[in-house]
């Protein structure tokens with residue numbers, strides 16, 4: 357899904373940078389250079405947001421690597437933020453980035469911590485600046501970063517070189533991490549602007565479309581845009597997610613996130629034991645239903661109202677069978693949206 361037919365957004369200035377860096381095809385993606393490793397905070401933010409399925413999150417972790425070691429303390433931190441076993445496994449198994457990583461020296465842009473370590477090891481600011489010129493900088497030169505590097509013995513000239521040697525992939529990662537931080541702070545409009553720019557740099561990245569699709573579906577005003585990104589994420593082999601209420605009975609409900617991809621379906625309950633994951637070729641069938649129902653009512657309220665909901669039928673090859681009902685939480689909730697979700701689940705999207 358290209359952005360060529362979208363109307364211009366309110367972020368034209370920033371988009372010019374994205375336009376310079378974006379382009380069609382894989383050659384462009386290669387020229388963007390390596391992805392920037394995830395910081396601890398960026399990974400915690402991604403996990404806490406909870407919009408990405410484990411598989412997409414693990415793919416991001418493997419593609420970017422981490423600029424920190426997964427110590428028991430980090431593991432506790434990630435788990436407290438909602439990380440599942442499989443995501444923790446992905447984080448633990450990925451080789452740490454930087455000098456100890458798998459890439460040959462010189463191929464990986466220098467991280468902020470590496471620059472500070474080099475300066476503290478006694479190298480001159482000029483020598484470190486020469487290395488930044490050769491390898492590029494893997495960090496954004498913010499006020500805080502500048503202060504830290506200057507305190508370690510860096511120079512203004514070094515900071516200038518670092519800020520002009522940013523690589524396309526690193527800009528993409530900056531935008532992605534900033535967007536996830538913004539979404540965590542409920543600034544979804546800002547998050548969407550950042551994600552739009554990121555999607556233009558790396559239109560082949562499923563995660564960015566998945567995040568955009570989720571945000572636009574639940575917080576956006578333009579249903580067509582949400583549908584574009586949801587379709588793009590699915591087409592790229594990614595998962596999309598919807599905030600849902602799982603309706604057990606009139607009085608019993610739980611909330612969570614429903615994840616859908618061409619390969620299967622999963623529900624992660626905020627708490628409680630209704631989480632599940634089912635992979636095709638299991639029967640996964642969804643129907644959008646509408647009628648007089650108590651599904652959309654707040655707890656303990658008034659008589660049934662006309663509502664829409666999603667009815668999902670699951671049948672594992674081993675014989676297990678399950679039928680579940682869900683209502684969307686927040687955002688677009690009309691009957692057509694339940695149909696769109698059902699089509700995505702039934703793999704009848706675009």
Ligand SMILES: [Zn+2]
Nearest residue numbers: 602609610630
């Ligand atoms: Zn439930």
